[in-house]
Amino acid sequence: MRLLRIAAAFFFLLFFLGGSAPAASFRPSEPSMDIASLRPGMKGHALTVISGREIVRFPVEIVSIIPKKGSPRNLIMVKASGPIIEKTGGIAAGMSGSPVYMNGKLIGAIGYGWNFSEHNLGLVTPLEDMVTIWDWPEKKITIPSVSAPSPDEEENGGEKKEKNRSGEKKTGEKTDEKKDGEETPPEKPEDTVKLSAYGELSPLFIDGVSQRAVSLLAGMLGENRPVPGGAFNGEIPVEMNPRLSPGEAITVLLAWGDVTIGSTGTLTATAKDGKFLAFAHPFLGRGAVNYPVARAYIHNVVPSLESPFKVGSPLRIFGTVTHDRPQGIGGRIGYFTPSLSATLNFTDTDRKTSGRKRFRFVPDPFLGAKLSSGIFTGLIDDLWGRKGQGTADVTVLIQGRGMGQGWTRKNMFFSDKDLAADALKEFSELLDIIFLNPFAEVYPFGVTLTAEFTEQPRLMFIEGLEVKGDSFKTGDTVDVEVLLRPYRKKQVKKTFKITIPKDADGICEIIVRGGGIDPLNQSAVIQGWKTIANFRQMFTEMSALETNNEVIIEFNYDKVVKKGKGEKNSEGPVSKEEQELLSEVKKRRLKDGTLQIFKSEFVVEGLLRKIIEVKPGDEKNDQTTQGQDETAEGEKE
Structure with a gap:
């Protein structure tokens, strides 16, 4: 899947949460x-x-x-x-x-x-x-309070926990919640x-x-x-x-x-x-x-x-298992492990019913994503009362330490066999990326999954791509007509504008496709030109992933760094796009007009291409435009 490409960037460094307490x-x-x-x-x-x-x-x-x-x-x-x-x-x-x-x-x-x-x-x-x-x-690791984590507590909390004995209240521990504690790498x-x-x-x-x-x-x-x-x-x-x-x-x-x-x-x-x-x-x-x-x-x-x-049946939590070894299990009475919270808000739009389920799960970064994903799937099975085809509108809200107001992603999914399982594959992959990120702890951690399910196939098919003309000049704005058909409904036409870039030349293509079909990817990371450098950037790149309800129009052409006056020889014959992160590619291309994205209320299926020829524009006008650009740049400096 496309998420595996971005996941590869985050798994270069596997990290262990917390330090080791001396053997006792x-x-x-x-x-x-x-x-x-x-x-x-x-x-x-x-x-x-x-x-x-x-x-x-x-x-x-x-x-x-x-x-x-x-x-x-x-x-x-x-x-x-x-x-x-x-x-x-x-x-x-x-x-x-x-x-x-x-x-x-x-x-x-x-x-x-x-x-x-x-x-x-x-x-x-x-x-x-x-x-x-x-x-x-x-x-162990000490999980600071969400409201007031102090540096001293972060550095010394594990040692304070080690000194406590059964029956004693832990420093900074709430007696009515199981939030503070230690977290273990598997x-x-x-x-x-x-x-x-x-x-x-x-x-x-x-x-x-x-x-x-x-x-x-x-x-x-x-x-x-x-x-x-x-x-x-x-x-x-x-x-x-x-x-x-x-x-x-x-x-x-x-x-x-x-x-x-x-x-x-x-x-x-x-x-x-x-x-x-x-x-x-x-x-x-x-x-x-x-x-x-x-x-x-x-x-x-x-x-x-x-x-x-x-x-x-379990009655009351009295402690934590800290060892799971061939000879048995062992742990500490009176020490309470941190827990991760999860909420499912489910709506069956066909029956106009809704339900909410909540649970907590263990803070194991190597187990948590698969465990929670399996639980969510089983909860949806029960709330929906069936397993089979349908369309889902899924919103994921993830909150945790260092994440401010949290991170949200919304996507749509269609399955002709097993909607609950297919709709949660992306969710599981996203959680894996977050849990295993090499940059920062996100505990305390909470995830809310809001899902609207229907048996109806909310699909839209790309049926036509029309471009008036076969030959254009650089700098031209091209009207692209796309014919779309919602499932078993009347065909509709949408018109988009694509700008021919000044460095385009020769045979090029215009493509229209559904989001996630042959998507833009992290080529800079895959080819080794860049890496994901920090926690914030990780979420930026996750947010740049395409969604299945998007109609995407692209202008594609071969681009290399042209050597000559004003160019650095060290750059090599690699396109600028291949050296950019996905978020940078999308931002630049949306700005220069070679990419258009239309969000729909359907899962978009299909891909069509149109070949066009691009010729150099008016050289005089190009030189005048270039001079104006250089003057403007000089004034800016």
Whole structure:
């Protein structure tokens, strides 16, 4: 697509948001036992939640210690038993992170089970492997308040956050909103313990979007079998000064609000300094992250021949997952990650109905664009009540730090198959450019998508191009007649004026086309003559992109830098246009009359060309005009 051309200019430098906090060890707040002390036949118990929020225990027995190459270094095979396991049908998805104790000491947490097998058997990740996630540093960034970001807060905020402990109010943190916090650049996905013989026991759930969006988002997150789940009505509140216990049900969140995406598991252990461990396997395996984590309510455990699973809903956000590693997940209680806000204003013009949806999503620049785009698509599916052909009028408003009143783009889209998906492709690409820009942070960040959908094909076709005459002189103004036909309506005629430039010569062309069809592009960037130099310029170039509802008339001719008197030899035989950014090309050509743009209320289809011959104008008049121009320039100086 044309946006990929401009995107290439912005991806020369990939940047990481924030700095790295020093690695910190994890010391559980209860006694523990290392794997060297374990033997087959030892009996103990595990803690989990199977209904509501009540923590229950069930017996476990060590079957064997399985050595591994890689991380974790060992897995402990256990057999679960008792009435709880009989009721659930075995070890269930959602029990990942359930702490296991021998002789009253913590040895690790249940992390894996087998599908279509004996569900009483499971694999425990040893505690000594789980705590190693804290050998890696946390990568944090402090997000200043939108209203009053001070330089001191920007430079020292991360350090202030590091010093806080669970239950203490953070400096500059609002107690009723989850805006301040730290933001993490993603790392390369790490090798996870995901063998064909067994699977991870933390079920992903996606609620609030269409079924096709569920499949799309699940596939993007590497999960082929999301389970039913969801959230209670309204926002998920923040719980200040939380007190948590091993065995509690928790949910890691990627999106929440009118849409909820998360994974349910179990809290393994806490430390006195506010750190926690959970899951006993990776969530997405993205390394240092910033994902909200909430207490969960378990509706029930559903027995299944494939694998039993818990159905849960998030209750209150109590902290943030800052590590997503092969050995498990971990984070900080009482630290609340920043979130990005999104709003969809949708109108079905055929039924004259409208709706609004709001949600928040995690501040992951490498995941956010695809995640939010998939969510918007699923929301539109539900609000429109169909999937198929139609026309959309889409306006995107993006607001963030350093963006003043924000940036807006309006475009129209037609699809004969899947309007919601096709209309949001550009939106996803634009967000990618903004999230991954190498110039400046845009957090806090908010995006509003206003979409008007209709089943009607609001199309306009270019049917004719007429130019009176085949030969013209430089400096002439040419009347260009364009015949346009709105879909199944009467043909209309529009007349535009194109000016023949003074350096044109020989065979040239006049072209009329729909916006986005063989568009003007960032040739200066693609060929290496220029680059996008700053944050403001990035948005200028994004605003210069063509829209699908434009009728564009161009005069095209070969142009090179002519060497000779008054010309610099170092410029080389490259056209001026090839050395200009897209915004500069459009501005100059609109001014000199070689480009005309007409915005319509339709998606414009078609492209027509007309060949003309250009001859030199009156040389005397040209010299007189040149002299007048030089005199005017001298007076100006």
